[in-house]
Amino acid sequence: MREHSPITAPKSLLPTRSAQDGPLFFVIAIIVFLACVSALIARTSFNTAKAWRADLNNAMTVQIKTLHNTQKSAQSAAKLIRALPGIAHVQVYSRRQAKALLAPWLGAGNIPNDLPLPIPITITLEKNSPVDKAAIEKVLRKNHITASVDDHRQWARALGKSAWFLQLFSIGALSLLIAAAIAVTGFATQASLAARRDVVDTLHLVGAFDSFIAAEFERKFASLGLRAGLLGAAMAALVLGVTQIVLMRGTDIMLPVFHLDLIGIGIVMIAPPLTAMASALTARRAVARTLRERQ
Amino acid sequence: MSSKTQAPIAPDTGNNSPVLELIDVSMRYAHGPDILHDINLRLAPGDFYFLTGASGAGKSSLLRLIYLAHRASCGQVHLFDQDTALCSRRDMALLRRRIGVVFQGFRLLDHLSVFDNVALPLRATGKKHADYEEDVIELLTWVGLGDHLHAAPQTLSGGEKQRVAIARAVVGKPDLLIADEPTGNVDPQMGRRLMRLFSELNRLGSTVLIASHDLGLVRASGAPSLHLDEGRLRANAATQNGGR
Numbered sequence: 001m002r003e004h005s006p007i008t009a010p011k012s013l014l015p016t017r018s019a020q021d022g023p024l025f026f027v028i029a030i031i032v033f034l035a036c037v038s039a040l041i042a043r044t045s046f047n048t049a050k051a052w053r054a055d056l057n058n059a060m061t062v063q064i065k066t067l068h069n070t071q072k073s074a075q076s077a078a079k080l081i082r083a084l085p086g087i088a089h090v091q092v093y094s095r096r097q098a099k100a101l102l103a104p105w106l107g108a109g110n111i112p113n114d115l116p117l118p119i120p121i122t123i124t125l126e127k128n129s130p131v132d133k134a135a136i137e138k139v140l141r142k143n144h145i146t147a148s149v150d151d152h153r154q155w156a157r158a159l160g161k162s163a164w165f166l167q168l169f170s171i172g173a174l175s176l177l178i179a180a181a182i183a184v185t186g187f188a189t190q191a192s193l194a195a196r197r198d199v200v201d202t203l204h205l206v207g208a209f210d211s212f213i214a215a216e217f218e219r220k221f222a223s224l225g226l227r228a229g230l231l232g233a234a235m236a237a238l239v240l241g242v243t244q245i246v247l248m249r250g251t252d253i254m255l256p257v258f259h260l261d262l263i264g265i266g267i268v269m270i271a272p273p274l275t276a277m278a279s280a281l282t283a284r285r286a287v288a289r290t291l292r293e294r295q
Numbered sequence: 296m297s298s299k300t301q302a303p304i305a306p307d308t309g310n311n312s313p314v315l316e317l318i319d320v321s322m323r324y325a326h327g328p329d330i331l332h333d334i335n336l337r338l339a340p341g342d343f344y345f346l347t348g349a350s351g352a353g354k355s356s357l358l359r360l361i362y363l364a365h366r367a368s369c370g371q372v373h374l375f376d377q378d379t380a381l382c383s384r385r386d387m388a389l390l391r392r393r394i395g396v397v398f399q400g401f402r403l404l405d406h407l408s409v410f411d412n413v414a415l416p417l418r419a420t421g422k423k424h425a426d427y428e429e430d431v432i433e434l435l436t437w438v439g440l441g442d443h444l445h446a447a448p449q450t451l452s453g454g455e456k457q458r459v460a461i462a463r464a465v466v467g468k469p470d471l472l473i474a475d476e477p478t479g480n481v482d483p484q485m486g487r488r489l490m491r492l493f494s495e496l497n498r499l500g501s502t503v504l505i506a507s508h509d510l511g512l513v514r515a516s517g518a519p520s521l522h523l524d525e526g527r528l529r530a531n532a533a534t535q536n537g538g539r
């Protein structure tokens with residue numbers, strides 16, 4: 001027999017929109033965007049470094065150093081190496097190719113025809129090949145071919161180190177971004193609290209527990225954090241995805257800009273709920289601090 | 296437990312120990328001078344007092360002290376037999392739940408509807424919407440705002456806002472009702488109607504303390520009054536209060 005229109009309880013006792021929520025939303029979204037981008041780039045650089053190292057581990061270079069009949073020595077060395085098990089491919093550089101390799105240092109045309117040049121042979125190993133540097137050195141020595149063998153171990157080590165540093169830096173950058181996000185949320189909650197002082201005071205005076213008031217703010221900021229996190233993470237995935245497509249257009253080279261594997265997807269997926277949680281917790285702490293200052 | 300009478304509210308009546316006791320209380324704002332000096336006041340369950348005094352005499356300040364919005368700078372404030380100086384924050388919140396307050400500036404929340412403003416104390420203390428919906432509507436209808444349940448406070452007249460504030464103060468069936476100029480903005484007829492609401496509450500066991508400028512209204516009510524003069528409490532002839 002009620003003549004009133006039905007009444008529904010408001011979800012939140014706080015105003016749904018207050019002035020500083022807009023900027024805060026965008027600041028959090030931008031921070032999440034930057035955090036996702038740096039995490040995804042770190043992830044990609046890790047993958048790329050791993051792939052490069054695998055390639056380096058599969059390749060060796062032999063330089064024939066005999067002074068006479070270099071080309072012939074190179075051919076027989078190649079033949080000996082090809083005979084070894086687990087060799088995918090052996091390529092001998094011609095004198096012309098070797099000259100071209102030196103041109104940047106000595107200048108094209110400055111290399112006399114009778115100057116003995118070290119002839120490089122590149123070797124590609126099969127996966128899990130039993131052949132290593134020592135094996136090749138041994139077979140060449142036995143056949144009296146003077147040569148140096150390089151298995152790129154130094155390169156691989158340097159690459160590994162730089163990938164490690166890159167990861168370290170991006171983890172550092174990520175931590176700073178997360179700290180910034182927390183500081184910004186805390187600051188914004190204080191501002192929001194100051195602006196909604198009337199609500200806080202009134203709730204306080206009608207006997208609401210501090211935890212009740214904190215939970216109101218916590219809910220509000222969790223939802224704000226979630227929305228901002230979703231926007232930031234989606235933008236990160238979109239921007240990096242588009243960059244990747246633009247860079248790859250017209251080439252078949254896989255440029256290591258962005259590589260969305262499972263872990264990458266995980267990063268993008270986990271960012272919004274993580275942001276929501278961080279915002280909620282920061283809000284709770286800010287409210288608790290403000291309330292403690294009240295009588 | 297209490298049967299429904301005219302007013303849709305009924306407080307839990309307590310035992311006979313004082314609802315409120317102020318002992319040698321002084322109060323000041325921040326580092327300013329004392330606004331209240333050596334206040335001694337004792338309200339027993341069922342008491343009904345007016346608090347009068349010139350503007351700036353400290354009426355609102357004294358009420359603020361009582362509804363636990365401000366601490367005394369010295370002296371003791373006892374509420375419902377508890378020394379508030381010794382209360383935890385949680386205990387203070389529990390004490391506040393037993394006090395209904397009509398604030399001088401109303402303190403209505405503009406982003407909530409009239410209904411939600413009145414329901415605020417119930418909601419803030421964890422009650423369920425379904426459990427209080429009927430009561431709140433009944434109360435608002437009783438103060439003549441049954442057609443404004445969904446209205447925003449800004450759209451109400453001063454007198455209507457005041458009635459919302461009063462409804463919010465009494466909705467929790469408080470043991471102690473504090474009202475700061477509760478009839479300042481309403482016409483005499485509504486003023487009498489609201490006074491009847493307070494009397495009704497008092498009759499059902501609430502202790503009532505009302506600050507008012509309106510000496511006519513005070514006299515007409517026949518209730519005793521306390522007088523504040525420059526921060527000092529003086530009992531009027533009608534009452535024995537204040538002297539310990």
Ligand SMILES: Nc1ncnc2c1ncn2[C@@H]1O[C@H](COP(=O)(O)OP(=O)(O)OP(=O)(O)O)[C@@H](O)[C@H]1O
Nearest residue numbers: 324327330348349350351352353354355356357399
């Ligand atoms: N928040 C405050 N900070 C500092 N001083 C205040 C504050 N509130 C009130 N005062 C001062 O305390 C004194 C008493 O003020 P109070 O509001 O208690 O008077 P009142 O009797 O309620 O006056 P009115 O009848 O005009 O409402 C006044 O001198 C006032 O200036």
Ligand SMILES: [Mg+2]
Nearest residue numbers: 354355399475
């Ligand atoms: Mg006042």
